[in-house]
Amino acid sequence: MKVELVDVGFTYSPGTPFERRVFEGLNFKIEPGKFVLITGRNGSGKTTLLQIIALVMKPTSGKVLIDGQDAWTSPRKWRRKIGFSFQFPENQFFSLSVFVEVVYAPKNFGIKSLEDSYQRAMALVGLEPGSYRNLIPYVLSGGEKRKVGIASIISHDPELLVLDEPMVSLDWPSRKEMLSFLEKWKASGKSAAVATHNTELFKKLADDILVL
Numbered sequence: 001m002k003v004e005l006v007d008v009g010f011t012y013s014p015g016t017p018f019e020r021r022v023f024e025g026l027n028f029k030i031e032p033g034k035f036v037l038i039t040g041r042n043g044s045g046k047t048t049l050l051q052i053i054a055l056v057m058k059p060t061s062g063k064v065l066i067d068g069q070d071a072w073t074s075p076r077k078w079r080r081k082i083g084f085s086f087q088f089p090e091n092q093f094f095s096l097s098v099f100v101e102v103v104y105a106p107k108n109f110g111i112k113s114l115e116d117s118y119q120r121a122m123a124l125v126g127l128e129p130g131s132y133r134n135l136i137p138y139v140l141s142g143g144e145k146r147k148v149g150i151a152s153i154i155s156h157d158p159e160l161l162v163l164d165e166p167m168v169s170l171d172w173p174s175r176k177e178m179l180s181f182l183e184k185w186k187a188s189g190k191s192a193a194v195a196t197h198n199t200e201l202f203k204k205l206a207d208d209i210l211v212l
């Protein structure tokens with residue numbers, strides 16, 4: 001899957017006293033299988049841009065093309081191929097078991113083999129599927145929660161992963177595990193867009209860096 005931003009601009013609350021123009025005339029591509037880092041100081045628009053890439057927000061100007069088509073003519077079709085989470089995915093837990101949490105998206109998309117989806121996602125993030133299955137997500141450690149959060153956005157087998165500051169608030173062992181997950185992700189031929197204020201952490205993986 002190839003994602004292209006063509007002359008993309010975004011303004012919050014246009015035409016009001018709270019108008020805030022974040023960026024304008026942005027052009028860049030995420031080629032299939034590539035790992036793109038998005039960086040810039042606080043408030044530069046990283047989170048805004050990720051939401052545009054993930055088709056959560058529509059740009060106020062310009063176009064998002066996926067495989068050459070205007071993504072906003074059938075956003076639902078494309079969202080199925082994207083795994084996106086807001087920063088701190090673990091803050092959005094709502095289930096009483098890891099299994100239910102992880103298979104929410106595939107269930108929603110009508111995927112039949114929920115067990116396969118669960119096993120595959122947990123293996124990728126490096127959690128033993130059986131022993132976590134019936135645990136309450138809230139009781140897990142910080143690193144485990146982050147992994148379950150990631151598992152829940154890749155369980156529907158997307159082609160593009162979109163992550164906002166995935167290393168924030170993780171300790172060193174968990175950061176290493178996050179990197180090894182991202183390496184596996186990339187090795188499987190899938191693409192990723194990752195926002196970070198610390199490009200150093202991802203320099204082995206990055207194919208491209210966009211500075212806002």
Ligand SMILES: Nc1ncnc2c1ncn2[C@@H]1O[C@H](COP(=O)(O)OP(=O)(O)O)[C@@H](O)[C@H]1O
Binds near residue numbers: 044
């Ligand atoms: N929902 C919103 N309404 C109005 N302004 C916003 C909103 N979200 C973010 N902003 C503003 O847009 C700018 C970019 O924010 P953001 O995309 O969160 O940047 P970053 O992730 O790089 O810190 C900031 O000035 C921020 O205050």
Ligand SMILES: [Mg+2]
Binds near residue numbers: 164
């Ligand atoms: Mg942000």
